[in-house]
Amino acid sequence: MSTAAPAPPRHPLDGLPQLADYQDQPAQQPAGAVGKDAYLRLGFARRGERTVLADLHRRAPLLVQQALYFDEGMPDLPCVFMISTSGGILQGDRYAVDITLDPGAQAHVTTQAATKIQQMDANYATMVQDITLAAGSYLEFLPDPIIPYRDSRYASRTRLCVAADATALYAEILLPGRKHHRDGEIFAYRLYSAAVQGVRPDGRELFAENLVIEPGTWPVDAPGLMGGYHVLANAILMTPPETAARVAAQAPVGHTGTGDDRTATGISVLPNDAGLIYKVLGMETEPVRAQVRAFWSVVRREVTGNEVPDNFRWR
Template sequence: MRAEQALEMVARLGKKAPELAAWQDEPPQMASDTPGKKGYLHLGFARRGDRSVLLDMERHAPSLVQKALYWDEAMPHMPCVFMISTSGCILQGDRLALDIHVARDACAHVTTQSATKIHTMSHNYAAQLQRISLEENSYLEFLPDPTIPHCGSRFLTETQITLHPTASLLYSEILSSGRKYHSADGGFAFDLYASYIRAQLAGGTDIFSERYALTPRCQPLNNIGIMGPFDVFGNVILLTPPRHRDAVLARITPCYEPQKGIACGASLLPNQGGIIFKALGKEACQVKQAIRSFWQAARETITGAPLAAPFLWR
């Protein structure tokens, strides 16, 4: 039932979006909302004894997940999960849904196996719905690798977050240009990338919402006030109790160093919700490093555990 509900919601998501009104035609190869193009993944984490486990999982192709691993030596009780797509990328007509639930006192780290590539589209668009819920005293790190929208792609993503006032969520998204040194489609040349994030407390009280729709063909992203000279955008949201929020914010130093290819800074979210951190860089590695520094401050403050050494290949 939960898969059917989520897939029905993501199917309606793009049909009602005004920015996608021009791309409602169906792909001639394989229509949207058909098996193989409507992926679903449910991850349910719970506390069992001295550690948390991936207790509940459901998936529909092309969504897949690797077995939970415990590779983080700094938090050996935390399951680390890699999400996988059997199609290797996001294609026109794809409708994808993700549900993550973290039970009371549980923790988890969720990421992707690699960057998410959104392929060029001649028809229709791709849409994604993410629903994240955290119970009392739970902790989740949701840190996917960068998303790379190819030339001529259209993508809409909506994230709905519900959490207990004592829970903590570190949520990250990175948007990177594709083959920026390729003259034919270098830099940002997609048709549309739209993101909507909404968070509320478990009782229904709104914390914040953020929405942006990027259309570089109509409004180039290298304009002043958007991305300027940078090619990679990082957006991080930390939802956590005020005692953690203030301590994390005190450790963050904003910077603007375009000659070094990096700019970043943090602001408070409304309604005592947490912190929003944004980074711009010339290269993905620079934005990843800025996010890692914020991640380190958040984890050490909330859990008391340091970050493990980064993988050499990530």
């Protein structure tokens, strides 16, 4: 495995307009200092019938130990857990993640637990993700939910560079905060900003989505926004048009359940034959995760011909 890595960009989100009001430095340690400037590089390559984690570089507090092969539906699929050694994302943190799949490679990337954006009284945190898929490759990027704590400020940018015949399933689940903590923290964070861009390897831009939530400025649960729901899932599928059409025909959409188990789901076609975008609204985490899992099941079956394994008993 590689032990050297080029330096990632120096905090490219620092100039975002929505972060202008949060430029004060944390009293504990300056933004982006050692221990707050995390970097993770994962490179997957095909070796015979199996894909391996051929390139790994990590800088605390981000950590990956090794690829595991426990998926009964795809036993040759490397499953990688991204780990944070800091217990969450803190004020002044600057994270960067690069994931690359060589031709024909396949991988599943997730997190060890929910991403907790800790309470903040100064500055902000950022995450930059660059994900590149070469011809014929397949990636499932399915991290656990994101939980923004009270007064947190967080901005992310994800760039999906996907070959025309490759498939990337990228999903995020955003909670309203620590909903059941003490008297509840529902939409008590200051800022959540998430931008996703899809491009081809030749640089051609396919689509862009920019989600900016500022609960103190706009009522998040208003009609046309969350509409009374608390949990949002956003899944982006970049895949060839014929695969996208098959997935769209089978994806679960509409309203399901009642009370806290109710969900609302919808699907749209991305511009420029890039694929699909699938969104889920719900009151609680598990019903939303179940809908994302159902969508993932359709994607894996249509792209690889394999089934998603049963949930672990503790999930």
